[in-house]
Amino acid sequence: MNSSILDTVVFPVAGLGTRFLPATKASPKEMLPIVDKPLIQYAVEEAIAAGARTMVFVTGRAKRAIEDHFDMSYELETELATRGKQRLLDLVRDVLPEGINCVYVRQRQALGLGHAVLCAKPLVGNRPFGVILADDLINTRDKPVMRQLAEQFAASGRSIISIKRVARERTRQYGVVDIGDADGPLSAIRSIVEKPEPSSAPSNLAVVGRYLLTPRVFGFLETTLPDHRGEIQLTDAIARLIDEQGVDAYEFSGTHYDCGSKLDYLKATVDYALAHPEVGSAFAEFLQTKVKCND
Numbered sequence: 030m031n032s033s034i035l036d037t038v039v040f041p042v043a044g045l046g047t048r049f050l051p052a053t054k055a056s057p058k059e060m061l062p063i064v065d066k067p068l069i070q071y072a073v074e075e076a077i078a079a080g081a082r083t084m085v086f087v088t089g090r091a092k093r094a095i096e097d098h099f100d101m102s103y104e105l106e107t108e109l110a111t112r113g114k115q116r117l118l119d120l121v122r123d124v125l126p127e128g129i130n131c132v133y134v135r136q137r138q139a140l141g142l143g144h145a146v147l148c149a150k151p152l153v154g155n156r157p158f159g160v161i162l163a164d165d166l167i168n169t170r171d172k173p174v175m176r177q178l179a180e181q182f183a184a185s186g187r188s189i190i191s192i193k194r195v196a197r198e199r200t201r202q203y204g205v206v207d208i209g210d211a212d213g214p215l216s217a218i219r220s221i222v223e224k225p226e227p228s229s230a231p232s233n234l235a236v237v238g239r240y241l242l243t244p245r246v247f248g249f250l251e252t253t254l255p256d257h258r259g260e261i262q263l264t265d266a267i268a269r270l271i272d273e274q275g276v277d278a279y280e281f282s283g284t285h286y287d288c289g290s291k292l293d294y295l296k297a298t299v300d301y302a303l304a305h306p307e308v309g310s311a312f313a314e315f316l317q318t319k320v321k322c323n324d
C-alpha cells in the first residue's frame with residue numbers, strides 16, 4: 030500500500046513534436062535523449078521521487094516506443110546477461126523499478142492539454158494527481174519539483190502548480206498567473222490566463238509543466254469549451270478551480286529547459302553532459318578547445 034499523498038502522475042505524451050521534425054516523424058519527442066536518457070525517463074524518475082507509483086501515459090499515434098521503453102525487454106536482458114554485462118543489465122532493469130505500474134490511454138484527437146488530462150480520468154479516479162510535461166525538463170539541486178509540490182500539497186490540501194519568471198515577451202508561450210505581491214515561493218493564485226500577449230499579461234510568472242491537482246478539475250474539464258485554437262485548455266479548468274477551491278503557485282528554484290525548443294534542448298544536453306560521470310570531464314575539455322578555436 031502506497032502511503033504517499035500522490036499515487037498517480039499523468040504524462041500527456043500525445044503531442045506531435047513538430048518543432049523537432051524530421052526527428053519526431055516516427056518516434057516520440059519524449060524519447061529524445063538528454064545524453065543517454067530519454068526525456069520521458071527523467072519525468073518518470075521525478076514522479077517516483079515524489080512518491081508516485083502509478084504512471085499514466087496519455088499517448089497518441091507513433092508513440093509505441095514509450096510503451097516499449099517502460100516494458101521489459103527479454104531479448105536485450107538475456108543478451109546482456111549471457112555476455113556478463115551486469116552494469117548495463119542493471120541500467121536497463123532500473124528504467125522501471127519494482128512496484129511501479131505504467132498504464133496507457135489513447136488521446137484519439139489532438140484537442141489540447143486539458144483534453145489529454147481528461148482522458149486520464151478513468152485511470153486516476155477520485156484522488157489528487159500530478160501532471161508532468163516531459164519536455165519541461167527541470168534540474169534542481171535537491172528535491173525535484175514534483176516532490177516539492179507533493180510536500181506543499183500534504184500540508185495544505187490545495188492544488189498547486191509550479192511557476193517561474195520569464196522575460197515579458199515570452200508570456201505568449203505559457204499559462205501566466207497573477208499572485209499579487211508574493212512573499213516567498215508559495216502564493217495563492219488570483220487568476221490564470223493561457224498564452225497572453227505581453228501587453229495584456231497579468232505578470233511575467235509562467236506556468237511550467239508540473240501540476241498537482243484535486244480531482245475536482247476533471248468536472249471543470251468536462252464542461253470547458255475549446256478555445257479559439259480548437260483546444261481544451263487545462264488553464265481554463267484551473268481558472269475555475271481557483272474560484273471554487275483555491276490553487277497555489279510555487280516558484281521553484283532550479284534550471285528549466287523547454288526541451289520542445291531546439292536551443293533549450295541543446296543547452297540541456299551541454300549541461301547534463303558536463304555533469305555526466307562518464308563523459309563530463311572529457312566533454313568539458315572538448316568544449317574548451319572548441320571555444321578557443323572560435324576565439
Ligand code: G1P
Pocket residue numbers: 142162165202203204205223224235236237238262263264
Ligand atoms: C502548456 C500549457 C501552458 C504551460 C506550458 C508549460 O502549453 O498550456 O499553460 O505554461 O504547457 O510548458 P504548451 O507548451 O503545451 O503549448
